[in-house]
Amino acid sequence: MSVEYKDYYKILGVSKTAEKDEISRAFKKLARKYHPDLNPNDAEAEKKFKEVNEAHEVLKDPEKRRMYDQLGPNWQQGQHFGGGAGGYQNMNFGGFQGGGDFSDFFETIFGGGGGFQGAGGFQGFGGQGGYANRPQRGRDVEASLTLTLEEAYHGGRKSITLSDAGGGSKALEVNIPAGVKDGARIRLSGQGDQGYAGGGAGDLYLKVNIAAHHRFTLDGVNVMLDLPLSPWEAALGTEATVPTLDGNVSLRIAAGTGSGRKLRLRGKGLGSASKKGDQFVRIKIVVPDSATDKQKELWEELAKEYESFTPRDF
Incomplete structure (x- = not known):
């Protein structure tokens, strides 16, 4: 018999670090949604209700949850448990003694005939030594790492502290690759769950996760920057100092540059080697307030000079 692994966290829609209150809220919401009384002719809803109930049965109980987390989806290098009537027979998990409206997976782990010998440790499925006596690699773990855009661009060493579900913490030194992209994953070998x-x-x-920046925005590996120009700078051309993640550069603005035009600074984005992105400088023309009569008069004279110019073509 092959018993399919069930991801109880996915069934309830919570993370592996979810607290008891969050698990309870998720269960109540889904139980109401799929309750047979509210879905009398829906077999799929009844199936979902049973799955939600089973997931809650395990995750609400610290001991059941600990055992479930220790096994994990890859304990047998695959997504299925090998057959036999295994389980933790001699352990009374909150009064559950097997049976009930639970899946084969649940009964294989928490009920059935033979295996767990009290609180001292695993003897294995069927009491024959089984998988639990074999060396088992610990689970891989994923966590979020928030970086500033500057940290992502330059890379380097960073000290972080991670909290676990049990309330403990772990201090680590992480080597950030220069140019690392938003959503990328950095692997720290041997820093997951113990085997x-x-x-x-x-x-x-x-x-x-690259945090929002007060000046730059990201478009994939490309960095975007708005560069404000006065109307006369845009009309006559100018040389502007432009910030980049690698320091300020001087950028020549050609005469007649329109608002919205993008100028490229090659190699000033994220990524590495041939896949390194660019920085795009987007021109934004800013019109000053006409605070004096003289200023208004000058704008009116300019309008007369450009009487034939029409910026709209619709």
């Missing part, structure tokens, strides 16, 4: 029976630890994957 069992002499198995190696899993890996930690840090998913990069």
